[in-house]
Amino acid sequence: MSEYRFPYQDALFVLNELVDLEQICHNAGLDEFAEGLGEAVLDEAAKLGGEQLAPLNRIGDQQGATISDNTVQQTEGFSEVYQQFCEGGWPSLAGNPEFGGQGLPVSLAVAVNEVWQSANMGWSLCPLLTQGSIEAIETHGSEQLQQTYLPKLISGEWTGTMNLTEPDAGTDLAALKTRAVPEGDHYRITGQKIFITWGDHQMTENIVHLVLARLPDAPAGVKGISLFVVPKFLLDENGNTTDQRNDAFPVALEHKLGIHGSPTCVMSFGDNEGAIGYLVGEENNGLACMFTMMNDARQGVGLQGLSISERAYQQALEYAKERIQGTLRDGSRISIIKHPDVRRMLLQMKSATQAMRALTYVARAEVDHIHNTTDEAAKAKHKARTDLYTPIVKGWITELAQEVTYLAVQVHGGMGFIEETGVAQHYRDARILTIYEGTTGIQALDLIGRKTLSDSGAALTDLLAEIETDLNGITAVELQDIVSANRTALNTANSAKQWVLETGSQDMSAAGSASVNYMMLLGYLCGGWLMAKSADIAYKQLGESDADAEYLNAKITCARFFAEQLLPRTVSLLKAMQAGGETVMALSEEQF
């Protein structure tokens, strides 16, 4: 099995050059941390991730989690590393200091989270979902809820879950049936939830379930859902866990294609006396709470796409260097990395992964910008930008991650199909990414609807203008081929925007038919743009005396490869978009 090593240098390049972590630290009043913070923190995370967590990835796949007597037992070794994770202070890194968090930038946390997700995606879903719960309670919960739950969630002492899906209500939350009946200061919750990630385990003394449910007198549809906190064990008046078990139990585990290390539970609430839950925010305001939790999780899933791509790339690269196949004319035998088509696959993986990293980190930095400014206009601008990025980060990155993990198997040839090799696990694990927290189709509808049509393309226009300015700023003659390919992609994006505003706004079927192609087009543009920007920075750094020419030239090559081989896809995506919805809607159901 392959090892995993955090791509330290590339992560720091993105943090320092594209995100400007130092400036973010200054803006956040963290001057003492500003210099060298990234290095120190990432170094420690990389150690824990590479040495402790990564070796458990395979074990999680093979052993998985088990359930008996309504109790889930996680994979061997998972709990021990979770303890180390908490002792190292990792869960609280970017947490609100008011509740015990360390208040470091989320754009640093995203790099740290890349480590965990690459090392062990199944395990890392647990903290990822907890983060969503924290966001929801912090944004919408009462002060009492915050004081009670946030310190324990932020420290990692407890974990959190998101209970949205029901057997007949996946994407369609309007259809959910779980009920909440008021009773004194709390509610009694009854219903069944499916696909509950880390719905139960033995790693922490308590688990905090965030549950969407419907009040007895609630309006129909999504306007009638509310969000509740349902602890696994009830708390005493000091907010400490008691041994009184709440009526919220895992009743089954799903047998899945991948992420076996992550227990996916069927959760039953209220089979006996009714689960006790506490309202988060206002009654019937569950959708807003859900989106808070979901948006965070969506960017988190985009990050998983980056992480698993990096892991798969590393494994393919290792194999390509070792595997001997083919003979030169002088009789010497060569490793497959010498073959052009294998190099093409590796570069496709490498440049795609670097572009994913750039976009994930840059998108995440917007959250820091929102926090760090008091200027309302600036805040709104950053808010609009992060809203625009979210479906692209989730949708485009996770789709591209399918290609990267696919190529990782392909580089292995027949060995890739053998489970012992380990690379097939990444391919299987990655498959969930375009599905959970909103499928690719849902991301695309969000992008074309809420994020483009509803502001008449304002946020997108702003982004496209920034890209244009950046491209104009790249003046080195040696990089003009990269700039030119990006300009073509930018033109397709402008045409795509125009099509959406003109045709998509008039014809919902056309918009729906084109939405995924639209999202993919913008994703490639964002990736290409950030790679071009990186190439420009790398080119300038090459002139410095302590420059690492090997790394910087490779960065320029990756940007060029992205421009040559991936950006042209924008042209066909635009063409497919512009075909509209007529053909897509032409068949009757019987004709399919």
Place this chain on the structure above:
Amino acid sequence: MSEYRFPYQDALFVLNELVDLEQICHNAGLDEFAEGLGEAVLDEAAKLGGEQLAPLNRIGDQQGATISDNTVQQTEGFSEVYQQFCEGGWPSLAGNPEFGGQGLPVSLAVAVNEVWQSANMGWSLCPLLTQGSIEAIETHGSEQLQQTYLPKLISGEWTGTMNLTEPDAGTDLAALKTRAVPEGDHYRITGQKIFITWGDHQMTENIVHLVLARLPDAPAGVKGISLFVVPKFLLDENGNTTDQRNDAFPVALEHKLGIHGSPTCVMSFGDNEGAIGYLVGEENNGLACMFTMMNDARQGVGLQGLSISERAYQQALEYAKERIQGTLRDGSRISIIKHPDVRRMLLQMKSATQAMRALTYVARAEVDHIHNTTDEAAKAKHKARTDLYTPIVKGWITELAQEVTYLAVQVHGGMGFIEETGVAQHYRDARILTIYEGTTGIQALDLIGRKTLSDSGAALTDLLAEIETDLNGITAVELQDIVSANRTALNTANSAKQWVLETGSQDMSAAGSASVNYMMLLGYLCGGWLMAKSADIAYKQLGESDADAEYLNAKITCARFFAEQLLPRTVSLLKAMQAGGETVMALSEEQF
């Protein structure tokens, strides 16, 4: 679990309208069969496949094959259906009548094989590999070998295997180490082979292993390999199976990502006294024999890509019609097939699968044309065409099958990731298709090297001219949008050809870097062309009194969808090709 029903109408459309099975029957002197042959045969095959074989697909996945005491036990139920398969005369359908075959056209057999492969890909690998062995012995074996082995292989009484790969010799056959030492009328074979599909089982009384090995005095490299027949049980002087076990044993089974129903063996030859083998063809002529066997298998694997796409599409369609999600303004709830993005995915699957079917059958018909003509020039032309088609059928179709099976999971949303649903099996099973019988990269090198550069593009020029003529022949105004998209694709193909002949011929790194994009480009063109041709035929048939307008209009819609959404990919593929190999080759191994 979903049922499988053979897409009878579409298969007949291709056989009757694109392949002209009736004319092929006449040419082959099978006048009595010419009319209605397809219907009768396919009907019977569809029954056996749908009712007996398809339900075993899931069981094969879950139970798989097992090994103990150097003996492989296949999945429960597999042997019984294999007996029915033989009793129905299915293995001998297109077999040479001289050896007991029925001598029916291979373009009919390919449609019949689509049934088996859709119904149960793991099981169907056994007859597929047997077919390769038959081709090798029929083309290269001595009369005695033919008389001894062909009747039993053609009847299905025995099955065949292909033993090429060794632990250090996959694609690189020059490196193989298995040795064959002459001893009287036979040879003693010693060595280990891996990835041997259906290397052992209990479905037949004997198994015929075709084994590549090296003679003691053989030249180095691929010019020193020879092919041997190694029966599992030795034969008596009448060619009947004795109970004397040959020294050729399965020693392990691989634990694979998919096709669990197909036992993938590590085979050990000559652990004791040396396995007895018989030379096929001349000494040191193994490579030619291997290619005969391989080319047949490659087209067979392309067919598997079609078959699994069809199966996955059917399952996704069924789910999309049943799964309720979303509410209309009037409060009525709708199935997901009503959503434009789901329709887009379904149409992508449907039109891709139809294009695959058209190309697979049309390519296979070339083999009939070769057999049915005595004109040497015509024979050579059909031979060149089938050689050109083979890497496209294998490479493009199996790559596209990844997308189709991916979308089938995607249509299922979260349920697609749950193994019980069954659709994930198709996704896992399909993953082998771009790997075995030569990876996509190998197909692409074959296409760009042996099939384009080595004849200076003659066979391709001939194909492109035929496509142009066909497009010019489509005169209906209503189809001109489809024609126009195909013309654009044809132009990209012409540019691609020119680039290959000019740049690719001078620069092997550029050719290698561009090869997969080149292959994919030609694949889309072939698919689009045959769909356009189908649309034209369908359009004309619409005017006939007994026309099935629902089917014919759907065919036109699929052709239009293919033209709108898949053909534009040729533009980006050409662009990526033209970037050449400089960037691909730019990094040192350390820079990756």
